[in-house]
Amino acid sequence: MISTALDKLPTSILDTIGNTPLMRMKRLFLPHDHAIYGKLEAFNPGGSIKDRTAMQLISHAIHSGELKSGDTVVESSSGNMGIGLAQICNYFNLKLEIVVDPMVNNQTVQIMKAYGANINRVEKPANPGGFLQARLDKVQEIMRHEKNCFWTNQYANRQNPEAHLTTMKEIEMALGEAPDFLFAATSTCGTLMGCIQYIQEKELPTQVVAVDAMGSVIFGSAPGERKIPGHGASRKSQFLNPELIADVVHVDDRDCVRGCRKLLDRESLLCGGSSGAVVAALENYLPLIPNDSTIAMILCDRGERYLDTIYNDEWVERELYQEKALAL
Numbered sequence: 348m349i350s351t352a353l354d355k356l357p358t359s360i361l362d363t364i365g366n367t368p369l370m371r372m373k374r375l376f377l378p379h380d381h382a383i384y385g386k387l388e389a390f391n392p393g394g395s396i397k398d399r400t401a402m403q404l405i406s407h408a409i410h411s412g413e414l415k416s417g418d419t420v421v422e423s424s425s426g427n428m429g430i431g432l433a434q435i436c437n438y439f440n441l442k443l444e445i446v447v448d449p450m451v452n453n454q455t456v457q458i459m460k461a462y463g464a465n466i467n468r469v470e471k472p473a474n475p476g477g478f479l480q481a482r483l484d485k486v487q488e489i490m491r492h493e494k495n496c497f498w499t500n501q502y503a504n505r506q507n508p509e510a511h512l513t514t515m516k517e518i519e520m521a522l523g524e525a526p527d528f529l530f531a532a533t534s535t536c537g538t539l540m541g542c543i544q545y546i547q548e549k550e551l552p553t554q555v556v557a558v559d560a561m562g563s564v565i566f567g568s569a570p571g572e573r574k575i576p577g578h579g580a581s582r583k584s585q586f587l588n589p590e591l592i593a594d595v596v597h598v599d600d601r602d603c604v605r606g607c608r609k610l611l612d613r614e615s616l617l618c619g620g621s622s623g624a625v626v627a628a629l630e631n632y633l634p635l636i637p638n639d640s641t642i643a644m645i646l647c648d649r650g651e652r653y654l655d656t657i658y659n660d661e662w663v664e665r666e667l668y669q670e671k672a673l674a675l
Contacts, residue, residue, distance in 0.1 A: 369521040374613045380638040395648035401431030403510035404499040418495045423482035425576035426455040433462035446485045448478035450576045477581030503585045511541025525551035526643040532621035536584035554593035558628040561599040578621035602627035617650035
């Protein structure tokens with residue numbers, strides 16, 4: 348049979364994960380002598396780069412026999428991973444128990460529920476380990492009481508970075524060559540290390556700059572309060588090899604807001620908190636980058652889930668400015 352264009356169309360929503368656009372950003376930083384690109388992961392069906400991770404974790408578990416229809420998937424998430432898993436579990440007829448903490452956005456919770464996920468909340472941080480450890484403790488509690496459970500464990504499952512070999516491959520293919528620099532936010536560090544693995548395997552000259560949150564302990568800083576979820580963590584990554592990273596830039600919650608609003612004002616892109624962090628980090632780092640460099644940024648998710656926080660002037664003033672002023 349002769350292949351037609353119809354043969355190339357997706358046959359399920361899962362077929363639309365990946366192959367997200369790489370957009371040239373001519374207006375974000377003016378004037379500059381660099382070619383700056385953003386990998387728009389909001390174009391994934393669940394709205395974030397975590398769709399790639401969730402798909403890899405679930406599909407690998409199904410193919411290996413660890414998961415079958417009707418089983419229960421359990422995971423801890425600050426938001427996007429939960430949505431990615433909820434969509435994919437719904438498709439494969441898998442039950443889903445998601446553990447969240449108070450930083451999760453209400454819209455994110457409603458989306459997960461719409462897909463059929465059951466939401467478990469922790470209200471108090473663990474000491475030590477913060478809310479992340481509290482969520483992981485709850486995961487273990489669920490695993491003890493539920494039958495036929497599978498923990499995807501995005502924090503240690505090697506399929507997490509494996510999912511992002513394709514992310515970096517897409518960037519290289521879209522540009523026709525490797526970028527000089529790649530800026531990526533940290534959390535589990537799966538995206539970061541997956542991209543680095545591809546760069547190493549292909550012997551590319553790309554320098555990778557990690558973007559971490561103030562108050563995150565990933566790179567050895569002291570733990571601190573963070574209001575905006577999606578990047579940073581209250582415990583060390585099990586994937587990270589810091590020797591493979593060219594540099595790390597730390598940004599605070601205010602930087603995230605400024606970066607997000609710059610994306611919106613300059614490029615009409617409504618993105619989430621980690622994208623704003625990456626933009627702010629690159630802006631601070633630009634003086635260190637040689638002229639005429641090619642720079643790629645991974646913009647992890649869409650911004651609708653942050654309308655009550657990052658894009659809400661009252662919340663920003665109250666949570667990020669008034670409280671800091673009172674502390675002084």
